[in-house]
Structure formats: C-alpha cells, structure tokens
Amino acid sequence: MQIYLPIAELPISVLMVLGLSGAVGFISGLFGVGGGFLLTPLLIFLDIPPAVAVATVAAQVAGSSMTGVLTYLRRKALDLKLGGVLVSGGIVGTVLGVLFFNTMRRLGQLELVITLSYVTLFSIIGGLMLYDALRAMLRVRAGKPARRKRRGGMHPWWMGLPMRMRFHRSGLYCSVVPIALLAVVIGFIGAVLGVGGGFILVPGLIYFFRIPPAVVVGTSLFQILVTMTGATVLHAVTNQSVDIVLATLLLLGGVIGAQFGGRAARNLNVESFRMLLALLILSVGMRFAIELFIPPSDPFSVVVPESAR
Amino acid sequence: MRRFLALLAFLPIALAAATARAETLIAAMSSHRVQITSNYTGSQLTVFGLVERDGRTVARGDPYDIIITVRGPRRMLLVRQKERVGPIWINRTQRRFPDSPVFLHVASSRPISAMMSEEAAQRDRIGLANAERTAGNWIDLDPGSARFRDSLVRIMQSKDLYGYDERGVTFLSNALFSAPVDIPATAPTGSYTVDILLYAGGVPLARQQTSFEVIKTGIEQRLASGAYDWSLLYGLMTVLMALFLGWGASVVFRRD
Numbered sequence: 001m002q003i004y005l006p007i008a009e010l011p012i013s014v015l016m017v018l019g020l021s022g023a024v025g026f027i028s029g030l031f032g033v034g035g036g037f038l039l040t041p042l043l044i045f046l047d048i049p050p051a052v053a054v055a056t057v058a059a060q061v062a063g064s065s066m067t068g069v070l071t072y073l074r075r076k077a078l079d080l081k082l083g084g085v086l087v088s089g090g091i092v093g094t095v096l097g098v099l100f101f102n103t104m105r106r107l108g109q110l111e112l113v114i115t116l117s118y119v120t121l122f123s124i125i126g127g128l129m130l131y132d133a134l135r136a137m138l139r140v141r142a143g144k145p146a147r148r149k150r151r152g153g154m155h156p157w158w159m160g161l162p163m164r165m166r167f168h169r170s171g172l173y174c175s176v177v178p179i180a181l182l183a184v185v186i187g188f189i190g191a192v193l194g195v196g197g198g199f200i201l202v203p204g205l206i207y208f209f210r211i212p213p214a215v216v217v218g219t220s221l222f223q224i225l226v227t228m229t230g231a232t233v234l235h236a237v238t239n240q241s242v243d244i245v246l247a248t249l250l251l252l253g254g255v256i257g258a259q260f261g262g263r264a265a266r267n268l269n270v271e272s273f274r275m276l277l278a279l280l281i282l283s284v285g286m287r288f289a290i291e292l293f294i295p296p297s298d299p300f301s302v303v304v305p306e307s308a309r
Numbered sequence: 310m311r312r313f314l315a316l317l318a319f320l321p322i323a324l325a326a327a328t329a330r331a332e333t334l335i336a337a338m339s340s341h342r343v344q345i346t347s348n349y350t351g352s353q354l355t356v357f358g359l360v361e362r363d364g365r366t367v368a369r370g371d372p373y374d375i376i377i378t379v380r381g382p383r384r385m386l387l388v389r390q391k392e393r394v395g396p397i398w399i400n401r402t403q404r405r406f407p408d409s410p411v412f413l414h415v416a417s418s419r420p421i422s423a424m425m426s427e428e429a430a431q432r433d434r435i436g437l438a439n440a441e442r443t444a445g446n447w448i449d450l451d452p453g454s455a456r457f458r459d460s461l462v463r464i465m466q467s468k469d470l471y472g473y474d475e476r477g478v479t480f481l482s483n484a485l486f487s488a489p490v491d492i493p494a495t496a497p498t499g500s501y502t503v504d505i506l507l508y509a510g511g512v513p514l515a516r517q518q519t520s521f522e523v524i525k526t527g528i529e530q531r532l533a534s535g536a537y538d539w540s541l542l543y544g545l546m547t548v549l550m551a552l553f554l555g556w557g558a559s560v561v562f563r564r565d
Contacts, residue, residue, distance in 0.1 A: 066555025236544025
C-alpha cells in the first residue's frame with residue numbers, strides 16, 4: 001500500500017515505513033537514544049530529500065522520546081534537575097551549531113563536514129565503548145568484578161570544580177560546569193548532524209559522571225524530548241520541510257517499537273547493553289567510512305535543489 | 310506571455326502553411342491536469358495528433374516522422390563530481406545547469422538517427438542531449454562540460470525523470486498518431502509543455518505545442534499549502550500530534 005507524502009513529494013510504502021520505524025523505535029527504547037542517527041540516513045536512502053528527512057525525524061524523535069520519558073518518570077528513573085541543566089546547556093550548543101552549519105553551507109563543504117564528523121565521532125565513541133565493554137567482560141571471565149570498585153573520595157578532578165550541585169536521583173554531587181559543557185557540545189553536534197545526541201550523552205554521563213545507566217537513559221530521553229520539540233517547530237517555520245504524513249507513519253511504528261525496546265532493556269544486563277550499543281554506533285561509523293574511502297561506483301551526482309515555491 | 314511568444318515564433322510556419330499548402334498538425338492531450346491525491350503513484354497521459362493535408366498539399370516520397378518533447382518545470386540543477394583527495398573521496402568540482410527541466414522525455418516514431426543527420430538534430434534541438442542546447446552549460450564549451458552534461462542526462466534517466474523512447478510514437482493510420490507520456494510519481498508539480506514536430510525526409514514541416522500541469526489536490530494540497538502559509542501553526546500541530554501519539558502509546562502499553 002502506497003501513500004503520497006505531501007512535503008517530500010513522493011509516494012512511499014506504508015508497511016515499509018512502519019517496519020523501519022518500528023525497528024528503529026525498538027533500538028531507541030532499548031538504549032535511550034533518539035534513533036535519529038539511524039532513521040535519517042535510512043530515509044535519505046529511500047530518496048526522501050535530506051532536508052525533509054532531518055526535519056521529519058526531529059518530530060518522530062520528539063514523539064517517541066515522550067513515551068520513554070513518561071515510562072521512566074513513572075519508574076522514578078529520571079533526574080529532572082540534571083535534565084534541566086542539560087537542556088539549558090543544549091540550547092547554547094544548538095545556537096552555536098546552527099551558526100557553524102550555515103557557515104559551512106556557505107563555504108560549500110557541508111556534506112564533507114557531516115560525513116567526516118559521522119566517521120570520526122562514531123568510530124571514536126563506538127571504539128572506546130567497545131574496548132571498555134570487552135575489558136569488563138574479560139575481567140568477569142577472570143573471576144574479578146566487572147570494574148574496579150569505586151572508593152569514596154575517588155572522583156575525577158572535573159567533578160570537584162566550583163558550583164557544585166547535588167542531584168539526588170542520580171546519586172551525584174558534582175560541579176555544574178562540566179555537565180553544562182557536555183550539554184553544549186552535544187547541542188552543537190546535534191544541530192550540525194541533525195541528530196538528538198543521545199548516543200553521545202548516554203555514554204558521556206555514564207563514563208564521565210558515573211551516573212547509574214537506568215537514570216541516564218531516562219534523563220537523556222528528557223533532554224532529547226525538549227530539544228527535538230524545539231527543532232521540529234524551528235524546521236517547520238524556517239524551511240517548511242516537516243512532512244506531517246511521514247511523521248505520523250514514523251511515529252506509529254516508532255512508539256510501538258520503543259515500548260518493546262524499553263521492556264527488553266529491563267531484561268538486559270549492563271555489560272551486554274554497553275557492548276550492543278558500542279557495536280551499533282561503530283557500524284554506523286563504518287557505513288559512512290565506506291562512503292568516504294571506497295571509490296564511488298559513479299563519481300557524478302545530480303542535486304535538484306529543494307523546490308522554491 | 311511565454312506561450313504567446315511561442316505562438317509568435319510559429320507564426321511564419323503557420324503562414325507558410327497557408328500559402329505553400331504544407332501539412333498542418335493538430336494535437337490533443339488525453340488530459341490537461343494530473344491530480345496528486347494521497348494514493349498517487351504516477352500517471353500516464355496520451356498525446357493524440359493528426360497530420361492534416363488537403364488536395365493541394367504536395368505529395369511526399371518520404372514517410373512522416375513525429376518527435377514529441379515533454380519538458381517539466383525548470384530549476385537550477387547541480388552536477389557534482391567526486392575526486393580523490395589523499396585517502397578520501399569528496400565532491401571536488403561541480404557544474405550548474407541553470408533553468409533546466411527537471412522532467413524531459415523525448416519520443417519519436419522511429420530512431421532520430423534514421424530521420425536526420427546529427428547536425429540537423431543539433432540545429433533543431435532534437436533528442437535528449439540537444440533539447441536544451443540554448444540553456445547555459447548544455448553546449449559543449451569544452452570536453453569537461455560534455456562529461457557533466459552526459460552524466461546529468463544519464464543520472465536523470467536512471468531516475469525516470471529523463472527518457473528517450475525511439476518508438477514511443479505510434480501511427481494509427483497514415484495521418485493519425487498517438488504517444489503515451491509516463492509521469493513518474495517523483496516528477497515535480499508544475500506546468501509541463503509538450504512540443505510536437507512533424508518531419509519528412511529530415512525536413513521540419515510543422516509544429517504544435519500543448520501543455521498540461523501536475524498539481525496536488527484535496528488533503529495533499531491543503532497540507533502542503535498549510536505548511537507554507539501557516540508554518541508556525543503547522544509545526545506546533547505536528548509536535549502536538551507527535552507528543553500525543555507518544556503519550557497514547559505509554560497509556561496503551563502501561564502495565565506497571
């Protein structure tokens with residue numbers, strides 16, 4: 001069954017979109033990432049104009065993170081205070097990112113910047129996470145605890161910076177400065193790459209601030225919900241590229257998939273959770289690396305600029 | 310205005326037809342409007358035409374040849390070429406093809422190469438590669454230009470937006486012909502022109518122009534214009550719908 005998308009201006013198979021968004025929604029619920037970094041490239045692969053894909057995925061990510069936020073809120077696995085700090089830092093980063101985005105577009109190198117950032121970012125983050133997960137697994141094999149016990153008073157230096165704040169839900173007493181800085185970086189990357197940034201935020205909060213994964217996922221989803229709600233409205237107002245029909249289809253599949261993903265997350269142990277997320281991120285990085293390093297089958301490409309009405 | 314100018318251009322031919330008793334062409338479309346609805350997956354139109362002659366028309370030894378060129382809305386097209394820089398492949402060079410049709414289909418009653426010489430085809434702008442010869446970058450200024458132009462035609466052909474059917478025009482009788490025009494679902498909305506040319510023995514005898522438009526109707530049209538005219542409201546509605554669906558799912562699936 002095909003349906004014509006009014007903004008993307010092409011027909012698409014309803015079942016395929018539902019299946020695709022269901023699968024991505026499952027992953028999104030499982031890992032607490034928005035899923036935008038998977039969905040956007042997939043939609044572009046299906047011939048949806050890139051601007052429409054980025055803008056519409058923002059709406060879909062907002063909706064599916066709403067489901068997650070409510071679930072984690074009920075389970076009290078969401079730190080609203082930490083979320084508030086992340087959101088305010090994220091806004092600053094988004095503004096900086098949009099400025100950088102427009103500068104690069106003027107210079108005509110936006111596509112290269114995006115591909116290069118995908119490759120480096122995903123390879124580094126995925127690689128680090130995989131290394132860490134493997135090391136923990138080996139330690140378990142050797143009969144030792146998965147990671148060294150944290151002793152009281154043994155905190156990384158950045159947690160002791162000024163403006164310390166207590167985050168009860170996360171069991172964290174830490175300076176606001178590094179958290180806000182992380183949020184600025186994520187907002188920046190999110191605006192440039194058109195992703196929510198959950199895939200950086202989740203490992204960031206786990207590794208740098210040692211916040212329990214259960215709380216990290218809920219809080220990350222909250223930050224994504226706020227950013228993507230704003231992004232959808234901004235995209236709709238500035239470039240009219242949000243396709244409401246496509247967004248509805250993506251959401252129907254996505255929210256259902258996210259429910260099952262969230263349920264599966266409870267039955268998954270922490271180590272395999274890290275390993276799977278690492279492999280997923282690494283494979284997306286590889287996919288972009290192939291595009292960059294392998295000689296293209298057709299060096300030429302045609303760009304039809306977005307219809308100017 | 311454009312149409313009026315086009316008509317003016319054909320005036321001499323029409324006048325010539327009146328005096329020298331050459332053939333006249335009569336053409337009609339099966340429809341002048343392709344409507345995009347929510348289950349639209351492309352469309353097919355048919356061009357019908359008649360070569361009209363009367364008792365005083367000169368007898369011709371050569372058969373009639375028909376060439377139909379359909380041009381869609383014009384945009385600036387960009388062709389980019391990837392080149393190797395160090396270990397990576399990036400888009401290095403690009404050519405602009407301003408004011409080029411996003412849709413271009415040519416159909417003829419027999420292969421154009423059999424109808425006329427390559428020079429004549431270039432002169433009369435016949436065939437996919439020649440149809441836009443007046444537009445910038447479509448002429449071979451240098452060998453590089455030709456490469457970009459050929460790539461443009463090849464890639465657009467693979468998307469079904471450009472095409473050449475060398476036997477797309479069928480003569481139903483000596484004088485009556487028809488040709489199907491396939492509009493893929495990805496063809497842009499806007500107005501399309503259809504040029505019909507009559508040749509015999511490599512000589513142009515008559516031409517006729519008609520047109521059709523591709524438009525969104527019903528809910529598709531309302532959503533698209535809403536996105537432009539009330540963009541803030543549209544954005545807020547989309548977000549509310551998204552949040553509502555998200556909330557709905559958490560209610561439906563709630564177990565704990």
